[in-house]
Amino acid sequence: MSEGITQPDLALLAFAREIRPKAYAPYSDFRVGAAIFAGGEIFQGVNVENAAFGSTICAERGAAMAAVAAGFREFDAIAVVGDSDAxxxxxxxxxxxxxxxxPEMRVIMGGCTDxxxxxxxDRLLPDAFVRGYLDQHDGEDDE
Ligand SMILES: [Zn+2]
Known part of the structure; x- marks a missing residue:
């Protein structure tokens, strides 16, 4: 993790930190806030846990869904802040x-410390499975 930290990075991180206390995490008590920068706007999300653990949604996906619902599909950056020291x-x-x-968006990460x-x-997820793979499929079964 080697990118230099910029002022816009820290500003986006502040939005993630601001929303984090609103997380619903009664089971893990691990609250996470996320903020996505897309189209010049900020979209925030928190983790929302569920008694059926597999139904839990992470803060990052919550923020992504807010951005998409607002009409934005090209994200510039995401900031994530959790309860961890690191x-x-x-x-x-x-x-x-x-x-x-x-796949190349900037990812800014923070925790309980500075x-x-x-x-x-693309550094966190090299060779991601993306839309292009489906475009290469001809729609016919190979058998
Ligand atoms: Zn997640």
């Missing part, structure tokens, strides 16, 4: 989900 990284499912909307890490999504 900067919180997006889980594997979120990496894949986000790659749909820009430590901040910045990288790009």
């Amino acid at each position: 900067p919180t990284v997006p889980c594997g499912a979120c990496r894949q989900f986000l790659a749909e909307f820009n 430590a901040v890490e910045v990288t790009t999504l």
Whole structure:
């Protein structure tokens, strides 16, 4: 994780940090906030847990859904802040989900301390499965 940290990175991180207390995390008590920068606007999300654990949605996907619902499908950057001492990284499912909307987006990560890490999504998820793979399919079964 080697990108330099910019002022816009820290500004986006502040939006993730601001929304984090609204997370619904009664089971893990691990609250996460996320903020996506897309089309010049900010979209926030929090993790929302569920008694059926598999129904839980991460903060990153919550923010992505808010951005898409507002009409934005090209994300420039996402910031994530969790309860960890080390900067919180997006889980594997979120990496894949986000790659749909820009495999090279900037990813800014923070935690409970002042430590901040910045990288790009293609570093966190090399060789992501993206739309192009489906476009190569001819629609015929090979058998
Ligand atoms: Zn996730």
